[in-house]
Structure formats: structure tokens, C-alpha cells
Amino acid sequence: MTAKTLSPTLPAQASPSSQSAGSHEAIREFEEGIGTLFGDLAELFGNPRSYGLIYGILFASREPLPMETIAERLGVSIGSVSMGLRRLEEFGAIERERGAGRGTALFSAKLEMRLLVGGFLRERVLPRIAATGTQVEDLTTLLPSLPPEDRKVSKQRLERLSRWHSRAKSILPFIEKLLGGG
Numbered sequence: 157m158t159a160k161t162l163s164p165t166l167p168a169q170a171s172p173s174s175q176s177a178g179s180h181e182a183i184r185e186f187e188e189g190i191g192t193l194f195g196d197l198a199e200l201f202g203n204p205r206s207y208g209l210i211y212g213i214l215f216a217s218r219e220p221l222p223m224e225t226i227a228e229r230l231g232v233s234i235g236s237v238s239m240g241l242r243r244l245e246e247f248g249a250i251e252r253e254r255g256a257g258r259g260t261a262l263f264s265a266k267l268e269m270r271l272l273v274g275g276f277l278r279e280r281v282l283p284r285i286a287a288t289g290t291q292v293e294d295l296t297t298l299l300p301s302l303p304p305e306d307r308k309v310s311k312q313r314l315e316r317l318s319r320w321h322s323r324a325k326s327i328l329p330f331i332e333k334l335l336g337g338g
Contacts, residue, residue, distance in 0.1 A: 187229065190216040202280065203243075206232065210240040211249055211265055220253060220262035247279055277328065285324050292317050 191212030198208030213226055227237040241263055244250045252261050295314055302310055 184229075187213055187216040191230070204240070206230075206236055207240050207243055210237060211244055214250055214263055214265035215267070217264070220251075220264040222260050222262055224260075226263070243279075248274065277331065282328060285321070285328060288317075288321050289325070292321055 191209040194208035194212035194215065195205040196208065198211070199205050209230055209232075210226055213229055214221060223234060223237050223241060226241075227234050230237070241250065241252075245252060249266055251264050251266060253264070254261060292314060295317075299307055299311055299314070
């Protein structure tokens with residue numbers, strides 16, 4: 157999917173039916189552009205591109221959408237969309253509701269950035285920060301087995317990593333609080 161430059165108005169000579177078709181095409185281009193933007197952001201933060209594409213379709217839509225419509229618009233499988241929707245719900249980025257008179261679920265994007273970033277921090281960053289603390293501890297146990305000429309430099313590097321880890325742990329709660337994601 158690629159975003160195209162959108163024209164803000166239709167040609168003056170367009171017939172009513174071509175205006176409808178042109179409007180429909182503009183909506184699709186708009187959705188694709190928003191999807192591409194969020195897909196790029198998802199990748200930037202280490203998430204699958206499909207999560208961003210799904211969120212982008214929901215973000216651009218005026219109304220909640222069923223899973224099948226999302227899959228159709230993106231040209232991907234229902235399974236892929238289902239997994240992406242589940243993760244986006246875990247991040248707190250989307251809402252699920254029951255369709256009126258239908259047994260199917262409808263999905264809509266939550267529009268607050270703090271929910272996206274807060275969910276990402278809780279689901280992705282905080283667990284990784286915790287894991288790096290364990291990794292630094294594990295590496296520290298290797299110091300005695302290193303050759304003496306390497307031990308001093310290796311110890312200094314691990315101390316630096318430990319300080320970076322401590323700073324990250326101390327800053328993240330402030331970021332999460334600032335964003336209201338806690």
C-alpha cells in the first residue's frame with residue numbers, strides 16, 4: 157500500500173456518479189495514507205507493520221468496522237487481522253463493541269496518543285527493560301572467567317550498562333505517568 161497525494165476537490169466537470177466514485181477513491185486513498193503512516197510508526201517501535209495498518213484503518217474510519225472489512229481493505233487474512241486486533245486491544249489502542257442486531261464485533265480506534273504509548277510501554281518496553289537487568293546480572297557472573305587483561309574493561313562496560321539500565325528504569329515511570337498510561 158502506498159499513500160498517494162490527495163486532491164482536496166473533485167474536478168468541476170465531474171458527474172454525480174463520478175463524484176461518488178471519486179469520493180470513494182479519495183476515502184480509500186486517505187485510509188491507505190493513514191494506514192501507511194501508522195504502519196511505519198509500528199515498525200519504528202518494533203511492532204509488526206500490520207498492527208499499524210490495522211490501527212490506521214480504524215483511525216481513519218468514521219464508524220467502527222468489523223474484522224472482515226478490515227481484512228478486505230488491507231488485503232490480508234482474517235487470522236492476521238484477528239491477531240493484530242487482539243494485540244491492539246491489549247495495548248489499549250482500540251475498542252471492541254457488539255454490532256447492533258449482529259453477532260459480530262465492531263472495532264474502533266481510541267484516539268488518545270497516551271493510550272497507544274502507554275500500552276506500548278507496558279507491553280513492550282517495560283518487559284524488555286526488566287530483561288536487560290537480568291542479562292547484565294548474568295554477564296557479571298562471567299567476569300571471573302575472563303582473562304585478567306580483559307576483566308577490568310569488561311567490568312567497566314558492565315557497570316556502564318548497569319547505570320544505563322537504572323536510568324531507564326527510573327525514567328520510564330515518569331514517562332508513563334506523563335502520558336497517563338499507568
